Amino acid sequence: MSNNRIYQICTNCVMDTSDSKIVFDEKGVCDHCNDFYQNTKPNWHTDEKGLAELDDTIKKIKKEGEGKDFDCILGMSGGVDSSYLLHLAVTKLGLRPLVFHVDGGWNSELAVNNIQVMIDKLGLDLYTEVINWEEMKDFQLAFFKSGVPHQDIPQDHAFIATLYNFADKYNIKYILNGGNISTECVRNPMEYLYYGTDMAQIRDIRKKFSTNPMKTYPFSPVLRHKFYLRYVKGVQVIKPLNHMPYVKEDALKLLAETYGWTPYPQKHFESRFTKFYEAYWLPKRFGFDTRRVQYSSLILTEQMSREAALEKLKKPAYNPETIEDEFKYIATKLGISVAELRSYFDMEKKFYWDYRNQLAMFKTGAKILKFLGIERSIKR
Template sequence: MTRAYRICTSCVMDTSDRMIRFDDKGVCDHCNNYYCHTLSNWHTDARGRQELDRMVSAVRAAGKGEDFDCIIGMSGGIDSSYLTYIAKAELGLRPLVFHVDAGWNSQVAVNNIERLVDGLGLDLFTEVINWEEMKDLQLAFLRSGVSHIDAPQDHAFFATMYKFATQHKVKYILTGANLSTECVRNPVEWMYYQSDSRQLRDIHAKFGSRPLKTYPTTSILWHKLWLPYVKGIKVLKPLNYVPYIKEEAKALLIERFAWQPYPQKHFESRFTKFYESYWLPKRFGYDVRRVQFSSLILTGQMTREEAVAELEKPPYDQQAIGQEVEFVANKLGISIGELESYMALPLKSYRDYKNQRQIYDLGARVMRVLGLEIGGKR
């Protein structure tokens, strides 16, 4: 039975999220989770600053005598760029800027990374993923019919960073993940967990054509248990402890570093731009702008009326989408017709392939009980 369409009266999440629930006032569970759980555990005032100061002291102590005291994974996007600025200019840390090149960097992203690194006097380490393996894995995901075709790129980013930290005995990884612009998370049906190596291997085994000899992999147990509790490598989210207003951060970066903005969050990657603006909404009806705008609505950075007006516009540039499709097809070494044929495949989800969803659900419950994780549901 088809569910009647409904949209939240507070944010702009709607029944394109099949698991969404509404209360008697029409407010969705994303919003209620934010008001009932996230707000009470998220502090950007003096309490947050005290916690941040403790973090900074620990990072400095761990890196004493070393060339750098932490690593920051940087994509060139707004969150990681602003984090890099905060870490060096305001917190006085000595980060190594870490970038993973999976073959899809936009020129704007390359420019932004260089401008931040040069402007702040930092060192940049770039790890290049084997393109033939990355291409084969991405094609496998396209052929599988699932929605989360960006998982190979995201998986490689995290796995490479964790591997580097382990090899070089770096105790702290700083990430731009934050509640200010990401308190509403993408539903798991839209974007399944990118770190599920069991699913990644299963899809590649069924649809790939070459062995993954050098492609880096991680796993939920490795980076959630082994790294933090055995190896002592911790992932920190400093932006959760300072006031972070997206437009103000953007203005600062533009003024001080000639940083170039993107039309939408995550568009620093050409593949992610194609995936989030075209593939997801056209093939599955999932518009990630709903998630992004809802986060900004809840944190007071956007009105619901503004979000509704933006959502009336197409998620992609209708004049340029043909060129984007052609670029992606050429990059993957296939015809436009073949790429478009994947758009017509039967719709699949992570449930259609081997996965570790139960482990993720159990871990999330434990983390919440222990107060180690706050934020939106998936």
Template structure:
């Protein structure tokens, strides 16, 4: 371990984030950002519920003549599943929108089916062309970047926003929340999936198949055009209600027969491989640090518990071997070819074209206007 290694005295973020800073008390910038920028403005109590009731009433009024009054992206994970549950509780009539990128775990499939049956909501599933998806994912592997999950993430958000705009939805409810995400992964771990310029540059360099049907949407389209021209609003209900991860999961289990999974985002087999093996093994980045640190700050896990959990590999050797072979085979690679890619020279998002400078400027403008809360990274 580097002699300059340092870990926060409050959470478990450390110098595996090369840009982390610490104050005189040993608190990292993530913790200070939480206490100064998030906690004073976050009200998952009666105040938040009053705000949510006002939003719900507006959604109902605006959607009274429509079959569905809002859109909810549903992955089968706990966050989006609980949003659907909250929507039912408050009498909304959402269309559940699922994007099948070819990597769903059995738990995710089960959870979606159970929620649709239990809630009585309609479901629309968008299936991404697998040949294009595979080609784009292979391009990111060959680019040797940490963020090989970008094709899947981009497909998810682009499909959702494009569908909402095309079909006149004014409200998208998503599972973003401070309770489990107040510590964001550093950009060097997980670059903006919405940066279409970078996605296209990597695909141009390493891809072989034209992206004729793959859903695309640049950050300016969904942040500006869809927001101000199409009048689409993104609502995050979980910031307005008590959302304790373990309690929420158990509630979903008890009410709908929902299935738990090991870690955040592991409802996708590819994401499990990416977060549990690719990132920590090839780059030394363990996303669980950010996930556990969020739970520490919001009182859902002690620091000692987080340190104990982070000391154990994300998943066991047998499952890893199965997933490694599964990922290789699904991408039309041999296990040896995937191992060869694993051992290639590491790159970062900075090695490819990006809109990073413009994205930074846009974020500053949105924060200045009070539209976006300052969450570092």
């Protein structure tokens, strides 16, 4: 993609013109910041009001879960958000969640350990759904061959679809989600991290580059889980962290002291593939560093100074001394040579608009959900 704009960085956060659609006001403050201050922050309640709303929801979950083995389901990645949410759900909210983990083939040893120490300490059972590796491998390679930046869709789609499919199959009405405004109030630009449930795009890329029929991979169209399961089947996604103060560093300290949980170098690095993709592939091939979004979110919620973020951004997210080993690991796992993997890095860049997509439908749906107060902002 050609981005010929003169370089500019926000004077308030660290988002810059690597986001080609970013807009700055006369003070040099970006639209991500202004959207947060004007729309998100005034409607974000982590005080008594938010806690009261959460309390009403928790009471409902407990009542409907009476007599059942569990009253909700919690998707566990091993990351800080889902781990802290599990701690809260069991020890503070008194819920009885089914802990659900999707193994897409890329778990780091650290993630496996972080999940297990919590399960053991809390005395819970862990349900793990393992994705067929031959299908996942083919899906990942298809996305590499497509040239697009959103290389994490094969993993992300499997996680979302499997969780919703399980909830639907076993009539589970409440899904606990660690998504939160506190550390995720700034959205990734859509040109780099496109919608993971656009089935038109997935089908087009698979048609062009896939060789596996993928008969068991858990696909789920967005209309199914956003509308059918939500409004027909009554499946609700609950985000407790949005209703209470949530400070990342405090959560990390609690998890370490209580469970022996070990932090990751960066958000989403519980996956070996995501670590390689976000630390190296996306910034080096496409010029976008996801840390800008992560740090800007923390700046806006007053958990990090802009100066500290700028200092961290001076160093690459990947380790230059071990990146060759990372290339070898990813290539070997995918059953290809390092040379082939590098050929995908050097190929012509493509984006979501180079393939069939359902962008118009997503935009319309997002506007409706925002109007109804379900979504806080429209992805752009």
